[in-house]
Amino acid sequence: MTASHRTTIHILGLGAMGTVLAIDLLRFTNALVVPLFRSQERLAQFQRTSGNKVSIRKLYLEGSPLLSYPVERSECPETFSKKPISNLVVTTKTYQTKEALTPYLPYINENTNLILIQNGLGVLELLKEEIFTDAKNRPRLFQGVISHGVYQDKAGIFNHAGWAGMKVARLPWTDEQMIQKRSVVADDAANNSLVELLTEPTFAKEFGIEHSTYQEMLSGQLFKFLVNACMNPITAILDCVNGEMIDSCGPVFTSIIDECLQILRVAYKPLFEYQEKFNGNKEYPDMDINAVLTTSNMVSEVTRIGCDINSKNSSSMRQDTLFLRDIEIEYINGYVVRLASNLNLDPNSCKVNKTIKELADLRLALNRSRSINGDWRKE
Ligand SMILES: NC(=O)C1=CN([C@@H]2O[C@H](COP(=O)(O)OP(=O)(O)OC[C@H]3O[C@@H](n4cnc5c(N)ncnc54)[C@H](OP(=O)(O)O)[C@@H]3O)[C@@H](O)[C@H]2O)C=CC1
Numbered sequence: 394m395t396a397s398h399r400t401t402i403h404i405l406g407l408g409a410m411g412t413v414l415a416i417d418l419l420r421f422t423n424a425l426v427v428p429l430f431r432s433q434e435r436l437a438q439f440q441r442t443s444g445n446k447v448s449i450r451k452l453y454l455e456g457s458p459l460l461s462y463p464v465e466r467s468e469c470p471e472t473f474s475k476k477p478i479s480n481l482v483v484t485t486k487t488y489q490t491k492e493a494l495t496p497y498l499p500y501i502n503e504n505t506n507l508i509l510i511q512n513g514l515g516v517l518e519l520l521k522e523e524i525f526t527d528a529k530n531r532p533r534l535f536q537g538v539i540s541h542g543v544y545q546d547k548a549g550i551f552n553h554a555g556w557a558g559m560k561v562a563r564l565p566w567t568d569e570q571m572i573q574k575r576s577v578v579a580d581d582a583a584n585n586s587l588v589e590l591l592t593e594p595t596f597a598k599e600f601g602i603e604h605s606t607y608q609e610m611l612s613g614q615l616f617k618f619l620v621n622a623c624m625n626p627i628t629a630i631l632d633c634v635n636g637e638m639i640d641s642c643g644p645v646f647t648s649i650i651d652e653c654l655q656i657l658r659v660a661y662k663p664l665f666e667y668q669e670k671f672n673g674n675k676e677y678p679d680m681d682i683n684a685v686l687t688t689s690n691m692v693s694e695v696t697r698i699g700c701d702i703n704s705k706n707s708s709s710m711r712q713d714t715l716f717l718r719d720i721e722i723e724y725i726n727g728y729v730v731r732l733a734s735n736l737n738l739d740p741n742s743c744k745v746n747k748t749i750k751e752l753a754d755l756r757l758a759l760n761r762s763r764s765i766n767g768d769w770r771k772e
């Protein structure tokens with residue numbers, strides 16, 4: 394990339410994740426960062442209340458400084474320039490993806506780089522089956538598995554609480570492209586404008602970017618999925634802070650993880666067979682997935698990451714149930730239930746995750762009903 398060249402990157406979903414990414418792109422690259430809002434009203438609100446600036450408090454830095462950077466351009470469907478989009482980041486909640494993308498579909502084509510930065514699984518299937526159904530006009534797709542932790546406080550300020558990086562890889566549109574050669578990574582690093590931007594040395598170091606093959610990213614995505622499949626619904630259902638359940642969560646985590654892994658092993662068979670087929674072949678990276686994604690290892694990893702490292706955190710799903718917002722359960726435990734059905738597995742094979750999903754939905758419904766009808770326990 395020449396010094397004068399400026400990459401434009403649109404961000405659809407300027408919430409916690411959109412903001413943490415936008416700030417570091419503005420700090421460490423010369424990219425033109427363009428947030429896309431849902432409506433003229435939300436765009437005007439951003440311009441009025443923030444003075445066209447994105448801000449975040451870096452809690453992990455000495456003195457917790459509040460960083461603010463001006464945004465040169467921001468748009469919404471009504472004001473959009475109607476030019477093709479080169480690079481698009483999607484940082485909405487998973488269940489908001491389709492609605493958010495719809496107004497911009499005429500400007501997304503086979504030359505667009507689209508990166509999903511979201512938790513959970515299932516959005517790839519949604520893009521294939523409901524959004525980009527014409528195989529000839531599909532964007533180049535990427536996934537970011539992000540482990541940074543950001544929450545919005547009562548004053549509306551985003552707080553970057555945990556620095557933990559992001560794994561990035563190109564997503565395959567077909568199952569046959571699931572296992573990638575190292576050359577795919579090298580080619581994108583040299584020729585793809587989005588990857589070039591995300592791997593610019595200063596930005597990549599400061600944001601913690603790890604660019605890899607799909608199978609390497611996927612193993613990290615399944616790992617993170619298991620963390621979310623345990624931590625998010627259980628903290629929401631019990632209405633507790635992550636660390637409060639550290640001494641007693643082992644049995645329920647074991648049931649959730651064991652069932653998820655049995656289903657994921659069928660759905661992602663090429664990944665679980667990777668080691669015996671590809672390790673030792675220089676064209677592919679070596680991986681040890683079967684040592685990492687075991688029930689006992691994952692129960693201790695989920696407990697360590699969820700309840701110990703994030704002990705003082707309130708999970709994103711619990712936060713959503715407290716603020717009466719929709720929850721991402723269909724893309725976490727609900728995803729495993731849909732997989733079991735799509736794979737024609739015995740309905741009993743997903744009964745733990747089905748029950749956990751139903752209880753999380755019930756928790757949200759109960760909180761919503763109490764906000765209207767009052768809390769009967771206090772009467
Ligand atoms: N927060 C965290 O620490 C982490 C979050 N994640 C994952 O990242 C993803 C994003 O989460 P997070 O950033 O926390 O979510 P937020 O709710 O903070 O942000 C979502 C943003 O999307 C915007 N949005 C929704 N619908 C539209 C639309 N139709 N058009 C334009 N913008 C829209 C929302 O705007 P509006 O206000 O108008 O609704 C909001 O600004 C989730 O999948 C989450 O699980 C992953 C790791 C950590």
Ligand SMILES: CC(C)(CO)C(=O)C(=O)O
Pocket residue numbers: 512620621624625635698699703706707708709710
């Ligand atoms: C890691 C964890 C569970 C931290 O709370 C998280 O990812 C979330 O809250 O969504």
